[in-house]
Amino acid sequence: MNSKKLVVFQSDDVFQYELENLIEVFIVRSAFELTMDNQKYRLIKETAQYGLEIHFYENRIDFRFFTDKVLDERTLFVVAGALKTHKNEFKKMVYDLLIKVEKPLSKWGILIGIRPVKIVHELIDEGHGLSDIRQILKESYYIQPDKIDLMMEIAEKERAYLYPVNQKSVSLYLCIPFCPTRCVYCSFPSNDLKKKGKYLPLYLERLIDEVQFAIDEIHKAGKYIDCIYVGGGTPTSLDASQLHKLFDAIDSKLDRRLLKEYTVEAGRPDTITAEKLSVMKAFGVDRICINPQTMNDETLLQIGRNHGSESIVEVMELAKTYHFKSINMDIILGLPGETIKDSAASIDKIIALDPENITIHTLSVKRASRLKEDIEHFELVHDKMVTDMLADAEARLRDSGLTPYYMYRQKKMIGHLENVGYAKKGYESLYNMRIMEEKHTIVACGAGAVSKICTPEENRFERIANFKGLEDYLNRFDEVLEKKKIINEN
Numbered sequence: 001m002n003s004k005k006l007v008v009f010q011s012d013d014v015f016q017y018e019l020e021n022l023i024e025v026f027i028v029r030s031a032f033e034l035t036m037d038n039q040k041y042r043l044i045k046e047t048a049q050y051g052l053e054i055h056f057y058e059n060r061i062d063f064r065f066f067t068d069k070v071l072d073e074r075t076l077f078v079v080a081g082a083l084k085t086h087k088n089e090f091k092k093m094v095y096d097l098l099i100k101v102e103k104p105l106s107k108w109g110i111l112i113g114i115r116p117v118k119i120v121h122e123l124i125d126e127g128h129g130l131s132d133i134r135q136i137l138k139e140s141y142y143i144q145p146d147k148i149d150l151m152m153e154i155a156e157k158e159r160a161y162l163y164p165v166n167q168k169s170v171s172l173y174l175c176i177p178f179c180p181t182r183c184v185y186c187s188f189p190s191n192d193l194k195k196k197g198k199y200l201p202l203y204l205e206r207l208i209d210e211v212q213f214a215i216d217e218i219h220k221a222g223k224y225i226d227c228i229y230v231g232g233g234t235p236t237s238l239d240a241s242q243l244h245k246l247f248d249a250i251d252s253k254l255d256r257r258l259l260k261e262y263t264v265e266a267g268r269p270d271t272i273t274a275e276k277l278s279v280m281k282a283f284g285v286d287r288i289c290i291n292p293q294t295m296n297d298e299t300l301l302q303i304g305r306n307h308g309s310e311s312i313v314e315v316m317e318l319a320k321t322y323h324f325k326s327i328n329m330d331i332i333l334g335l336p337g338e339t340i341k342d343s344a345a346s347i348d349k350i351i352a353l354d355p356e357n358i359t360i361h362t363l364s365v366k367r368a369s370r371l372k373e374d375i376e377h378f379e380l381v382h383d384k385m386v387t388d389m390l391a392d393a394e395a396r397l398r399d400s401g402l403t404p405y406y407m408y409r410q411k412k413m414i415g416h417l418e419n420v421g422y423a424k425k426g427y428e429s430l431y432n433m434r435i436m437e438e439k440h441t442i443v444a445c446g447a448g449a450v451s452k453i454c455t456p457e458e459n460r461f462e463r464i465a466n467f468k469g470l471e472d473y474l475n476r477f478d479e480v481l482e483k484k485k486i487i488n489e490n
């Protein structure tokens with residue numbers, strides 16, 4: 001392979017992360033190695049076929065780019081001023097140089113963050129007009145017109161729900177970090193029921209204690225809960241009586257009439273039963289997720305979902321008889337071995353089931369997933385094909401009356417694309433929009449859950465993370481409760 005070595009000399013971890021991601025926009029990640037070393041740059045210079053040298057000083061940056069393709073076109077930039085205040089300018093310079101020798105793989109320009117639409121909201125809040133914002137996205141971030149259109153469409157839709165920010169209302173998130181089996185692509189800190197199921201009863205006790213404590217703190221702070229999201233993992237890993245116990249414990253502490261949305265990410269069809277759906281309905285759950293990921297039986301088997309497409313259809317038909325306000329279905333484009341014909345067929349089958357929401361993800365090869373560990377056993381889809389799959393999916397969804405209402409990006413996504421939530425008009429999920437735009441307080445309970453306490457007038461939020469591991473969460477529970485007191489201190 002024509003391996004390329006990129007060398008960066010610097011000491012700021014945040015910037016290293018940004019730069020690494022930016023370089024990946026141009027060069028397939030397996031084809032380069034990013035070396036962070038302040039000492040050995042000469043050695044690397046000798047071996048490099050393709051190099052980027054960046055020297056950071058107190059008040060200037062020396063930046064050199066070279067490649068065997070343009071060796072005689074060496075460029076040296078010296079940037080005055082501190083790096084942090086010039087981060088975007090610097091990223092644009094890297095982009096300008098790389099684009100001389102490589103075609104960008106992404107339409108997102110220098111933007112590598114996971115919440116693109118947040119930028120639009122911030123610009124609107126600063127008083128910029130819409131055409132001004134388009135110009136900024138193009139010139140300051142190098143974002144391509146079709147992605148700008150998408151950002152603007154989503155921002156407009158979200159604003160009706162998110163503004164003005166009501167500081168009295170709070171969303172509540174609960175994490176059930178258990179799943180019947182582990183999917184190959186997943187990196188969520190979820191536990192296999194077969195191995196860790198013995199902890200489930202104690203976990204449920206603790207979670208109930210935490211959530212009741214949190215609700216009391218929210219009320220003491222003079223706030224109220226208007227949105228609940230039970231996610232995971234797979235919340236329907238709990239049996240019907242356990243679900244009843246959990247919902248009842250929540251119900252006894254709050255006024256359900258104030259809820260605008262109550263979601264349970266049931267997720268895996270193989271965990272959903274009539275009894276569990278009845279419990280959800282009885283406690284006012286009005287939005288559930290039944291996630292196929294794909295409707296291709298071979299792929300379902302390969303990714304470890306433990307069920308076929310037939311059970312997705314059956315569960316969906318059963319769920320419809322309960323008349324939840326909204327059902328969401330998640331799909332992942334670019335699953336191993338799939339072609340555009342497969343993804344189109346999946347989308348059409350899902351559209352035929354008529355859910356109110358469909359969320360389109362593109363595969364992200366996460367470090368902590370079995371897919372990454374075992375990569376040589378999977379036939380990964382190419383960036384170009386996933387790009388085509390996404391465009392095809394978008395056209396099919398728009399044709400059937402679903403339009404984008406929220407979006408996020410992830411690290412290591414094939415094709416450097418985006419995940420987009422589609423909804424029928426009036427069925428947009430409040431929680432999904434809130435979590436992306438970070439203007440609203442979310443109090444999160446359970447292992448791995450992260451609360452965000454927002455102070456919108458200062459455009460600031462505080463992140464409070466619970467222990468990720470199940471054992472830590474259970475054994476250090478006093479600390480978990482202690483951290484929850486911050487709700488009442490803000």
Ligand SMILES: C[S@@+](CC[C@H](N)C(=O)[O-])C[C@H]1O[C@@H](n2cnc3c(N)ncnc32)[C@H](O)[C@@H]1O
Nearest residue numbers: 185186232233234267268291330361362363364
């Ligand atoms: C919190 S996860 C899990 C929900 C539920 N347990 C399930 O699997 O149906 C939410 C969604 O993220 C998506 N997802 C998870 N891992 C992913 C990955 N590595 N790449 C792309 N999408 C992913 C899946 O579509 C999944 O339904």
Ligand code: SF4
Nearest residue numbers: 179182183186190233
């Ligand atoms: S994708 Fe969902 S069901 Fe699969 S392991 Fe992850 S959280 Fe569990």
